[in-house]
Amino acid sequence: MTYGEPVDLSGTDRRAHLRALLAARTLAERPLADIVAERVRQDAKFGGRRDYDDGTGSPNARAAADLLREVCKAAPDDGDTWADILAEEVAEAFAETGGDRAALRRELIQVAAVCVAWAEALDRRAS
Numbered sequence: 001m002t003y004g005e006p007v008d009l010s011g012t013d014r015r016a017h018l019r020a021l022l023a024a025r026t027l028a029e030r031p032l033a034d035i036v037a038e039r040v041r042q043d044a045k046f047g048g049r050r051d052y053d054d055g056t057g058s059p060n061a062r063a064a065a066d067l068l069r070e071v072c073k074a075a076p077d078d079g080d081t082w083a084d085i086l087a088e089e090v091a092e093a094f095a096e097t098g099g100d101r102a103a104l105r106r107e108l109i110q111v112a113a114v115c116v117a118w119a120e121a122l123d124r125r126a127s
């Protein structure tokens with residue numbers, strides 16, 4: 001597997017991958033293991049393949065992304081909050097049109113990465 005390539009999580013590969021992630025011991029790995037477990041739960045509840053429209057790229061979504069980017073830029077260096085950062089990333093994803101699938105995917109990965117970082121921060125506070 002090459003870093004950044006989608007992982008085939010079908011069949012036995014999926015179970016092996018899940019076992020490896022659930023065995024994660026470091027603080028940074030725990031949110032990722034929890035995410036995989038949540039994805040498995042979602043697939044069991046809603047089915048493995050859901051083909052919704054993206055619903056992104058509206059003028060309002062682009063305006064919201066511009067506004068939230070300015071909010072984050074205007075905050076003092078020590079004034080950023082996880083909520084502000086995540087809101088900016090979600091707004092950027094919503095602003096992407098489905099026409100550029102790579103750009104939308106990149107923004108969704110940024111959203112996921114911020115969620116993981118925020119969960120890591122919560123775990124650090126609890127330890």
Ligand SMILES: [Mg+2]
Nearest residue numbers: 089092107110
């Ligand atoms: Mg972004």
